[in-house]
Every structure is written in C-alpha cells, then in structure tokens.
Amino acid sequence: AYVAEAPIDLPSTGAFVSLPIEHTEAEAKARYVSVPRETQDVFRIVSLRNPLSAPLLPGPADVYVAGKFALTSAVELTPIGGRIELGLGVEQAIKIARNVKFEEDSSGMFKRQLALRHTIEVEVQNHLQGPALVEVRERVPIAAEAQQDDIAITIENVAPAWDDYDPPRPGQAKLEGGRVWSVDVPAAGKRELSATWIVKIPVNHELIGGNRRES
Numbered sequence: 658a659y660v661a662e663a664p665i666d667l668p669s670t671g672a673f674v675s676l677p678i679e680h681t682e683a684e685a686k687a688r689y690v691s692v693p694r695e696t697q698d699v700f701r702i703v704s705l706r707n708p709l710s711a712p713l714l715p716g717p718a719d720v721y722v723a724g725k726f727a728l729t730s731a732v733e734l735t736p737i738g739g740r741i742e743l744g745l746g747v748e749q750a751i752k753i754a755r756n757v758k759f760e761e762d763s764s765g766m767f768k769r770q771l772a773l774r775h776t777i778e779v780e781v782q783n784h785l786q787g788p789a790l791v792e793v794r795e796r797v798p799i800a801a802e803a804q805q806d807d808i809a810i811t812i813e814n815v816a817p818a819w820d821d822y823d824p825p826r827p828g829q830a831k832l833e834g835g836r837v838w839s840v841d842v843p844a845a846g847k848r849e850l851s852a853t854w855i856v857k858i859p860v861n862h863e864l865i866g867g868n869r870r871e872s
Contacts (some may be wrong), residue, residue: 658711659678659679659698659857661678661679661761662678663851663869664680669698670744673682673829674707677763681708681709682708683705683707683708684701684705684706685703685704685705686703686704686705687701687702687703687789687790688702688704688789688790688791688792689701689702689726689748689753689789689791689792690702690792690794691701691753691791691793692739692756692793692794692795693753693754693755693792693793694777694787694795695777697736697753697754697755698747698829699747699748699752699753699779700745700746700747700748700749701744701746701747701748701789702742702743702744702745703742703743703745704740704742704743704796705740705741706739706740706741707735707736707737707739707740707741708750708838709737709752710736710737711736712734712735712736712739713732713734713739713741714734715731715732715733716731716732717729717731717732718731718732718743720743720745722745726747726748726866727745728865730743730744730745738865742808748791748811749814750784750785751781751782751783751784751785751789751790752779752781752782752784752808752844753779753780753782753793754779754780755777755778755779756777756778757775757776757777757778758775758776758777758778759773759774759775759776759829760773760774761773761774762774765862768804769782769859769860770857770858770859771857771858771859771860771862772855772856772857773855773856773857773858774853774854775853775854775855775856776823776851776853777852777853778797778849778850778851779793779838779849779850779851780833780847780848780849780850781793781840781842781843781847781848781850782842782846782847783843783844783845783846783847783862784845785844785845786845787844788841788842788844789838789841789842789844790839790841791838791839791840791841791842791848792815792837792838792839792844793834793837793839793840793850794822794837794838795819795835795837795838795852796832796834796836797834797836797854798810798811798834798854798856799833799834803850807857807858807859807862808856808857808858809857810854810855810857811854811855811856811857812837812853812854813851813854814851814852815848815851815852815853816851816852817838818848818868819836819837819838820836820838820839820854821835821836821837821839822835822836822837823835836852838850
C-alpha cells in the first residue's frame with residue numbers, strides 16, 4: 658500500500674485516471690555500455706537507488722532527459738533501497754571501433770603446435786561536452802573441458818587492465834570468458850584499449866570455423 662500525503666476526491670467518470678501521489682528525488686549515475694564484437698552502438702544506462710520507503714512495483718516508466726520526453730522504459734520489482742537500471746537507447750556522441758590482428762605460427766618441440774595469436778584493439782571516442790564512463794565488454798575463448806589436453810589459451814597482454822565479467826543470469830549457464838573494461842573518457846577525447854591472447858593447438862588440428870576466430 659502507498660500512503661498519500663492527503664486525501665483527495667476523484668469524480669467517477671468511468672475513465673482511467675493517473676494520479677501522482679509522491680514526488681521523490683534520487684541521485685542518478687550515468688554510464689555507457691558497448692559490446693564492440695557484436696555492434697558498434699554505445700548504449701546509455703542510468704542507475705539509481707529506489708528512494709521510496711516502500712518497494713517499487715514493476716511497470717512502465719516515462720523517462721525525460723533535460724525536461725524532454727526520451728522514451729518509455731520498464732522497471733522491475735525493486736525493494737527498498739534496491740538498485741534500478743534504465744536503458745536510454747543509443748548514445749550517438751560516443752563512437753567505438755574494434756580492429757583485430759591475427760598471426761599463425763608453429764612453435765614447440767619439432768613444431769608440433771600452432772600458436773594462434775589474436776590481438777584486438779578498441780578505440781573509444783567521446784564527443785560529449787563532459788567526461789563519460791564507458792564499459793566495454795569482451796569475451797576470450799575457453800577450451801572445452803574434454804579438449805584441455807590439446808588446447809591451451811594464454812592471455813599475453815592487456816592494456817589497461819580489465820576485470821572478469823559474469824553477470825547474474827537466472828536460469829542460464831555461467832558466462833565463461835567474459836571480460837570488461839571500465840574506462841573514463843575525457844570530453845572530446847579518446848581512449849585506446851588492447852588485448853592479446855594465444856591459442857595453442859596441435860599442428861594437425863584446426864579450430865571449427867577456421868583458426869582466425871576474431872574478425
């Protein structure tokens with residue numbers, strides 16, 4: 658039950674009536690999320706805490722930015738003090754590019770192994786008037802448990818450092834190999850990210866779909 662500050666009389670007109678019963682402010686923090694191996698779009702995400710003294714029920718939410726209607730989003734059931742995240746669509750002022758370098762070389766005793774070196778380079782450009790916190794998500798390959806005697810995967814170099822990324826996904830399997838960069842990009846500036854990993858396989862083997870796994 659939501660308790661209003663004062664009683665009010667509503668005429669019975671048979672039409673649906675929307676009645677605001679509380680106005681509460683909360684600090685919202687914006688960040689930007691991109692998965693450049695899938696798309697070059699950068700998405701705006703706003704997070705805040707439920708400021709009400711009661712749970713926030715699920716339902717639609719109209720989102721306004723700088724006083725102008727932006728879109729209608731959806732809010733999930735959120736407990737008191739719980740975290741709310743709202744997607745605000747694509748941010749056109751942040752651009753991202755992802756390039757891949759690939760080298761294949763034989764290595765090991767009597768050249769029994771192939772070393773497949775993959776290097777990804779990501780450039781983030783911020784054309785906003787202020788700094789932006791950008792979250793760049795990646796995924797490194799993982800050898801199947803039954804093939805770990807034949808396949809070895811080594812992360813050679815990452816700059817800047819990234820973190821493991823394993824979001825909660827109820828009812829779904831754990832995300833293997835997830836990684837994430839969280840970088841501050843200055844206004845009208847750019848940041849460069851890079852990572853290199855090596856996949857070693859027997860020389861007479863080939864990865865399903867081709868040895869060049871990233872493109």
